[in-house]
Amino acid sequence: MKKDFYEILGITKSANTAEIKKAYRKKALEFHPDKNPGNAEAEEKFKLAAEAYEILSDPNKKAKYDQYGHQAFDNGGGGGYGGGGHMNMDDIFSQFGDIFGSAFGGGGGFGGGGGGSRRVKGSNLRIKVKLTLEEITNGVEKKVKVKRKVQAQGVSYKTCSTCNGQGQVMRVTNTILGRMQSASTCPTCGGSGQILDKKPTEADSQGMVLEDETVTIKIPAGVVDGMQLKVSNKGNDAPGNSIPGDLIVAIEEIEHEFLKREGENLHYDLYISFAEAVLGISKDIEAVNGKVRIKLEDGIQSGKILRLKGKGVPSINGYGTGDLLVHVNVWTPKTLNKDQKHFFEKNIDDENFIPNPEKSDKSFFEKVKDMFS
Structure with a gap:
C-alpha cells in the first residue's frame, strides 16, 4: 500500500x-544525493518526497488526492502523477531544483558527488487529439x-567557460548582515554546463534540427474533453547533456450524433408514437458500442x-462504468x-383517456433530481 503523501x-x-x-525542502535536503552517495534507501525517500510535493503543491491535484487518495491517479487520469514515482532524478532536479537553493551544487546523481552540473530539460510540445465517443x-x-x-x-x-561546467554562477554581495553568497543559473549555458562547440550547417544556433517523428499515444478509457495527458521525453531536446521535454496531449471529444455525455453516464432521447405508447413495443436504440x-x-x-x-462510459479513476439513460418521449x-x-x-371523455397519475409516478422535477443524484 502506498504511503500517505x-x-x-x-x-x-x-x-x-x-x-x-518548506516541508518538502527539509525532506529533500535530508535525503539529497550529495549527502547520501550510493544510498538506495535515501534515493527512494528522495523520490517519494518529490512525488508527494508534486501532488500537494498543485491545488487541483491536491483536491483530487484529498477526495480519492492514490486511486485518483492510478489509472492514467491526467497522465499519472507526473511526480517522483514516475520521474528519474534528472526530472526531479529539472522541476524542483530551485527549491534546494544554494545548499548543493545543482543536482547530480546518487554517487555522483556534489558540485556537478544539472541536466537541462527541453521545452514541451503540445498537440490536440480528437476522439469519438466510441474511442473514449x-x-x-x-x-x-x-x-x-x-x-x-x-x-x-564543450564546457561552459562562464560557470566551468557547473551550470551555476556564484555571486557575493555585501549586505548590512555581511557578505552573502548566492547561486543562480548560468546565463551563458542556461544551466547545462555546456556550450556549442561544432555544428553542421543545417543546425540552428543551438545545434538543433527539426525532425518528424511518429509517436504512439495510449489513451485510457474514460478521458474527458479538455483533459491533458503527458508522453514523457517526446518534446524538444535541449542543447548539451540534456533530457527531452514532454509531449502534452489535449483531449477534444467529438460530439456524438445521438448520445449526450454527462460524466460517465450517457443520455438518449427515444421518440415513440402515441399508438406505441398505448400498446407497448420493442425498440432498438443507439448505444456506444452498437444497438x-x-x-x-x-x-x-x-x-x-x-x-x-x-x-455508459468507464470511470477514468477505475470506479466502474456509467449507465445509459433512455428518455422516453411520446410524440x-x-x-x-x-x-x-x-x-x-x-374518446376524449372516456375514463381511460383521462390523466390519472399514480402516487408512484414521479413528477418531472423529481426525475431530474433523481438523474443528478
Whole structure:
C-alpha cells in the first residue's frame, strides 16, 4: 500500500502552500544525493518526497488526492502523477531544483558527488487529439506525427567557460548582515554546463534540427474533453547533456450524433408514437458500442427514464462504468385525418383517456433530481 503523501512530508491536511514547500525542502535536503552517495534507501525517500510535493503543491491535484487518495491517479487520469514515482532524478532536479537553493551544487546523481552540473530539460510540445465517443469508451492507441527539435548529427558541445561546467554562477554581495553568497543559473549555458562547440550547417544556433517523428499515444478509457495527458521525453531536446521535454496531449471529444455525455453516464432521447405508447413495443436504440433492444411496457408515459446499467462510459479513476439513460418521449401527432380525429373526439371523455397519475409516478422535477443524484 502506498504511503500517505502528508505522512511522507510530515504535515497535516491543513498545511498551506508555504508549509508544504518548506516541508518538502527539509525532506529533500535530508535525503539529497550529495549527502547520501550510493544510498538506495535515501534515493527512494528522495523520490517519494518529490512525488508527494508534486501532488500537494498543485491545488487541483491536491483536491483530487484529498477526495480519492492514490486511486485518483492510478489509472492514467491526467497522465499519472507526473511526480517522483514516475520521474528519474534528472526530472526531479529539472522541476524542483530551485527549491534546494544554494545548499548543493545543482543536482547530480546518487554517487555522483556534489558540485556537478544539472541536466537541462527541453521545452514541451503540445498537440490536440480528437476522439469519438466510441474511442473514449473503449480506450484507444493513436499514432501522431510531431515535429521535434533534436540535436543534429555531428554536433558537439564543450564546457561552459562562464560557470566551468557547473551550470551555476556564484555571486557575493555585501549586505548590512555581511557578505552573502548566492547561486543562480548560468546565463551563458542556461544551466547545462555546456556550450556549442561544432555544428553542421543545417543546425540552428543551438545545434538543433527539426525532425518528424511518429509517436504512439495510449489513451485510457474514460478521458474527458479538455483533459491533458503527458508522453514523457517526446518534446524538444535541449542543447548539451540534456533530457527531452514532454509531449502534452489535449483531449477534444467529438460530439456524438445521438448520445449526450454527462460524466460517465450517457443520455438518449427515444421518440415513440402515441399508438406505441398505448400498446407497448420493442425498440432498438443507439448505444456506444452498437444497438441495444429494449422493451417498452404498454401504457408507458412520456418522460419515463429507463436506466441501462453499465452501458455508459468507464470511470477514468477505475470506479466502474456509467449507465445509459433512455428518455422516453411520446410524440403527439400534429395533423389527423377525419377518421382519426373522430376517434379521439369520441374518446376524449372516456375514463381511460383521462390523466390519472399514480402516487408512484414521479413528477418531472423529481426525475431530474433523481438523474443528478
